[in-house]
Each structure stands twice: as C-alpha cells, then as structure tokens.
Amino acid sequence: MYTAKTHTTGGREDGASPNSDGRLGVELSLPDAARIGANPEQLFAPDCSACHESAIGLAVRRRKITLPVDLAIDAEVDLHLAEGDYLLSARLNIRLPAIKREVAQTLKDEAHQNCPHSQATRGSLDIAIDLV
Structure with missing residues (x-):
C-alpha cells in the first residue's frame, strides 16, 4: 500500500x-x-497514537457507529536505561466521549489487536492503553 x-x-x-x-x-x-x-521518542509518540486512532476508526466503521469528533489520544513514550540496555515504554490515554464505556473498551481492545504499530511492537514494548 x-x-x-x-x-x-x-x-x-x-x-x-x-x-x-x-x-x-x-x-x-x-x-x-x-x-x-526532535528526539526519536518524540517522533514515536505521534506515530503510536495516530496509528491507534486510525485503528479505532476502523473498529467504529465496522460497527456502523459514529466516530466522536473529539476522539483524542494522548501518548507518552519513555526511554529507560536498565542494566546497560535502552528500553522503551509507552502509555496511550484514549478519550472516546459519547461512547458507552463497554463499547469504548471493546473498540480500544480491537484497535490494539489490529493496529499495525501495536502488532509490530507486541512483546517488545511495554505499553499501557487506558480509557480516560
């Protein structure tokens, strides 16, 4: 593509x-x-959040519900040094206003499974994804 x-x-x-x-x-x-x-972590944060937001959009379209116009994701990427090795961790805080909590949870989980960036980093990046 x-x-x-x-x-x-x-x-x-x-x-x-x-x-x-x-x-x-x-x-x-x-x-x-x-x-x-910019540093690489600053570049990785919008990469993670933009891809994840697109995956939420796909999950929403599959369910034929309306994507909230004020959907937003705040991303934080941390660079760690542990035992001489550099590691990354990330947090995505997702706002899905006007979507019932149970539906928002399902959308969040489906997006994490289908997001290409989540798939690429699965098992190698400690990531916390929360609804706020």
Missing part, C-alpha cells in the same frame, strides 16, 4: 532525517539539548 523512506544521518545527537517526498524533514537532537530538533 505504501512505503515511507527517510535518509538519516548524524543519529539522535545532531542528525537529520528528511523523507523522500520532501513532506517531512526532521532535525534530531538529544532531549534538553541546545540544538533545536
């Missing part, structure tokens, strides 16, 4: 990662660095 392409140089400390169609050019830097730029 689609292939995203980037060319990254310099890594997280002082890198750049433009994509092939020119729509996105990211300057990279360490958290709290003087250099302006």
